[in-house]
Amino acid sequence: MTVIYKKVALIGLGLIAGSIAHAIRRAGLSDTISGYARSAETRDIAREINLCDVVCDNMVDAIKDADLVILAVPVGAMAAVAKEIGPHLKAGATLSDVGSVKASVIKNVSPFVPDNVHFIPAHPLAGTEHSGPRSGFAELFDNRWCIIVPSDQTEDTALNKLRVFWKALGSNVEVMDAQHHDLVLAVTSHAPHLIAYTMVGVADDLSRVTDKEVINFSAAGFRDFTRIAASDPTMWRDVFLNNKEATLEILGRFTEELFDLQRAIRHGDGDYLHDYFTRTRAIRRGIIDAGQDTDAPNFGRNLTKES
Amino acid sequence: MTVIYKKVALIGLGLIAGSIAHAIRRAGLSDTISGYARSAETRDIAREINLCDVVCDNMVDAIKDADLVILAVPVGAMAAVAKEIGPHLKAGATLSDVGSVKASVIKNVSPFVPDNVHFIPAHPLAGTEHSGPRSGFAELFDNRWCIIVPSDQTEDTALNKLRVFWKALGSNVEVMDAQHHDLVLAVTSHAPHLIAYTMVGVADDLSRVTDKEVINFSAAGFRDFTRIAASDPTMWRDVFLNNKEATLEILGRFTEELFDLQRAIRHGDGDYLHDYFTRTRAIRRGIIDAGQDTDAPNFGRNLTKES
Numbered sequence: 145m146t147v148i149y150k151k152v153a154l155i156g157l158g159l160i161a162g163s164i165a166h167a168i169r170r171a172g173l174s175d176t177i178s179g180y181a182r183s184a185e186t187r188d189i190a191r192e193i194n195l196c197d198v199v200c201d202n203m204v205d206a207i208k209d210a211d212l213v214i215l216a217v218p219v220g221a222m223a224a225v226a227k228e229i230g231p232h233l234k235a236g237a238t239l240s241d242v243g244s245v246k247a248s249v250i251k252n253v254s255p256f257v258p259d260n261v262h263f264i265p266a267h268p269l270a271g272t273e274h275s276g277p278r279s280g281f282a283e284l285f286d287n288r289w290c291i292i293v294p295s296d297q298t299e300d301t302a303l304n305k306l307r308v309f310w311k312a313l314g315s316n317v318e319v320m321d322a323q324h325h326d327l328v329l330a331v332t333s334h335a336p337h338l339i340a341y342t343m344v345g346v347a348d349d350l351s352r353v354t355d356k357e358v359i360n361f362s363a364a365g366f367r368d369f370t371r372i373a374a375s376d377p378t379m380w381r382d383v384f385l386n387n388k389e390a391t392l393e394i395l396g397r398f399t400e401e402l403f404d405l406q407r408a409i410r411h412g413d414g415d416y417l418h419d420y421f422t423r424t425r426a427i428r429r430g431i432i433d434a435g436q437d438t439d440a441p442n443f444g445r446n447l448t449k450e451s
Numbered sequence: 452m453t454v455i456y457k458k459v460a461l462i463g464l465g466l467i468a469g470s471i472a473h474a475i476r477r478a479g480l481s482d483t484i485s486g487y488a489r490s491a492e493t494r495d496i497a498r499e500i501n502l503c504d505v506v507c508d509n510m511v512d513a514i515k516d517a518d519l520v521i522l523a524v525p526v527g528a529m530a531a532v533a534k535e536i537g538p539h540l541k542a543g544a545t546l547s548d549v550g551s552v553k554a555s556v557i558k559n560v561s562p563f564v565p566d567n568v569h570f571i572p573a574h575p576l577a578g579t580e581h582s583g584p585r586s587g588f589a590e591l592f593d594n595r596w597c598i599i600v601p602s603d604q605t606e607d608t609a610l611n612k613l614r615v616f617w618k619a620l621g622s623n624v625e626v627m628d629a630q631h632h633d634l635v636l637a638v639t640s641h642a643p644h645l646i647a648y649t650m651v652g653v654a655d656d657l658s659r660v661t662d663k664e665v666i667n668f669s670a671a672g673f674r675d676f677t678r679i680a681a682s683d684p685t686m687w688r689d690v691f692l693n694n695k696e697a698t699l700e701i702l703g704r705f706t707e708e709l710f711d712l713q714r715a716i717r718h719g720d721g722d723y724l725h726d727y728f729t730r731t732r733a734i735r736r737g738i739i740d741a742g743q744d745t746d747a748p749n750f751g752r753n754l755t756k757e758s
Contacts, residue, residue: 220721244671269671272748273735279748287754288670318667328664331654333671338716339646340672342709344731347638350704357635359737360625363595364551364576364640365647367744368675374735377728384716384724394653395713399706401656402649406702409645409691414527417691421684424651428580428681430666435754437674441579441586443750447594447742 148173148309149238153210155203155225157181157190158376159271160242161216162280165195167313170282180206181277182217189277204232212309215241215253220382223252230256238262238302244329244379246293246322248386262302265293267325268315269333275376286314287435293322330390334383335398338391340372341380455480455616456545460517462510462532464488464497465683466578467549468523469587472502474620477589487513488584489524496584511539519616522548522560527689530559537563545569545609551636551686553600553629555693569609572600574632575622576640582683593621594742600629637697641690642705645698647679648687 152174154161158181165177179196180203181187190199200206207213207229215222222241233239239261243249246265257263270288272279290310294303307317320328347358347366358366384391408416432439459481461468465488472484486503487510488494497506507513514520514536522529529548540546546568550556553572564570577595579586597617601610614624627635654665654673669677691698715723739746 269668271671274748281748289667291668316667328660328668329671331657331660332665332668332673335653336650336672336676338712339650339709340675341728341731342712343643343646343705344734345727346642346701346705346708348730348734349708350638350701353635353638355734355737358639358734359741359743360596360623361576361598361635361639362738362743364578364636365643365679366639367738368647368679369643370731370735370738370744371750372672372675373728373731375728377725377732380728381721381724385719385721388716388719392713392716394657395709397657398650398653399709401653402646402702402706405645405649406699409695409699412692412695414688414692417688418684420652421648421680421682421687423655424648424677424680425684427651427655427662427665428677430662431669431674431677434666436666436669437677438752438754440753441581441588443678443752445745445750446747447745 146172147175148305148312149212150174151176151178151210151212153207153213154179154196154216155206155213155229156216157186157195157199157277158216159275159279159284160268161214162195162277163270163282163284164214164216164280164313166280166282167285171312173309173312178206178210186277193278195277195280203229207232209234210237212238212240212306215239215243218379218382219243219245219249219386222249223256226253226256230258233258233261235260238264238306240264240266240306242266242268244333244383245386246325250293250295250322262299263295264298264303264306265322266306266310267291267293267329268310270315271375273371273374275379283314285310288315290315290317291325292317292319293325294319326387326390330387330394334387334391335394337372337375337380338384338395339398340369343369344373454482455612455619456519457481458483458485458517458519460514460520461486461503461523462513462520462536463523464493464502464506464584465523466582466586466591467575468521469502469584470577470589470591471521471523471587471620473587473589474592478619480616480619481519485513485517493584500585502584502587510536514539516541518544519613520544520546522546522550525686525689526550526552526556526693529556530563533560533563537565540565540568542567545571545613547571547573547613549573549575551640551690552693553632557600557602557629569606570602571605571610571613572629573613573617574598574600574636575617577622578682580678580681582686590621592617595622597622597624598632599624599626600632601626633694633697637694637701641694641698642701644679644682644687645691645702646705647676650676651680
């Protein structure tokens with residue numbers, strides 16, 4: 145593989161930035177990876193596991209002379225980072241991010257981007273429930289999708305370079321506008337996460353069912369929800385605060401639909417329920433056929449305590 | 452392993468009955484397994500894959516002389532089956548089931564159970580999103596829980612025998628009353644399933660987001676919901692119709708809590724959201740420590756199209 149950006153700077157060294165670093169090295173996409181994280185502990189771990197070529201104690205050092213700077217911090221922290229590094233970005237560099245929300249990031253970051261820098265937001269749809277500098281791995285983006293959200297002013301050359309970069313990290317790439325991205329993600333990610341958090345919270349709260357019962361008997365369905373509800377709290381707080389309208393809209397639709405199914409249960413309308421449950425089977429088949437999930441039962445879980 | 456029941460009859464030959472057959476053979480728990488399924492196609496497949504020692508074309512033949520009869524049909528079909536086989540059950544035999552709801556099964560089946568037969572309902576908390584005679588496997592119950600729901604009249608000897616049987620199939624066993632079982636399952640299984648079905652239905656319905664987008668971008672969280680929402684429609688229709696009160700109660704609590712979190716999003720109450728999301732992390736840790744789920748990222752999914 146040929147080098148795409150000579151120097152890549154990663155701001156934030158969690159699951160996504162860590163996986164980017166591993167995937168850059170796997171494919172040899174840059175000569176130098178520099179990194180910065182706010183927490184000294186994270187920086188120390190990153191140095192210990194050799195996550196980047198150089199881990200800097202301040203942001204401005206990390207982005208110096210970088211050809212691509214990727215903001216991989218919670219969405220709510222992006223503006224402050226952009227403000228600090230903006231004046232020091234290399235002329236002609238590309239500034240990108242990996243935030244789960246795009247319209248608010250564009251609104252909050254754009255004012256700090258100099259005219260001679262290409263600001264091209266992106267969002268790799270990949271992750272796990274783990275977080276921190278040790279959680280990254282090179283395969284995270286393989287066959288997942290990365291959505292790139294250029295503006296009307298984005299130059300084709302810079303856009304294509306970022307597209308080639310994400311493909312070389314293993315992703316499929318799609319381009320869309322920020323508004324549509326935020327709606328699509330409200331459906332495929334943000335609403336499901338809030339729903340999972342809620343269901344886990346309810347189970348935890350219900351005094352007539354003990355925590356031990358919830359835990360022991362979780363294999364009947366509940367445990368699937370707990371994986372999502374174990375995701376990073378700061379990241380998700382910021383997602384909901386920054387994609388308020390679309391998330392609330394989808395949750396409104398969800399509640400309507402839930403009430404409809406509750407009514408069918410209450411009235412004993414078995415045909416309605418059966419039809420509904422038959423329809424939802426088809427979409428899983430589509431996801432498996434598209435290579436976005438495994439067909440192995442129970443996600444192919446391998447429980448070490450099983451024999 | 453020693454034989455526990457000389458002859459076991461399985462009524463219904465889907466995922467659960469199939470897995471019981473495999474696990475009986477793995478451990479050598481009976482001399483003969485007989486089976487019956489309503490559909491001729493299912494019976495043919497069962498014969499083809501040698502699922503049982505004998506597959507009968509009618510129920511009464513299958514249960515003749517059986518020491519243990521297990522009803523493994525949708526909850527709504529149990530009463531009709533019990534009515535048909537009741538008069539032909541062997542004196543001293545145990546009649547059990549694997550239904551996901553217990554109070555209604557007890558109410559509907561009990562009238563058809565002769566006095567000289569032990570009726571001991573049970574519910575193995577194990578399954579996958581697959582169904583049918585080919586979907587069973589011997590390890591399904593390993594380290595999962597089976598809840599046995601005896602009545603006041605249940606004889607200790609018969610109860611202990613069934614308990615030993617389920618342990619030999621690989622399960623942990625817990626005994627509880629029907630009412631509590633139905634509430635616990637409403638939390639750990641029935642409400643999560645309805646919520647997953649609902650979320651998948653909403654995504655499928657939303658005209659501004661295409662099915663292709665929902666499918667391609669599902670790895671951001673949504674795909675987890677689709678596994679549950681691909682479960683057998685008939686089984687789940689019957690679960691909801693037969694555990695109405697407890698399911699609707701938990702869904703009511705869920706909606707309350709969801710509204711509370713929606714309000715926090717609308718008002719921008721980040722601290723509330725962060726605290727909530729931090730609390731829900733702990734319950735996942737408990738589930739992993741109890742051996743009820745894997746700690747591998749993304750359930751350790753192995754997507755063949757990757758790499």
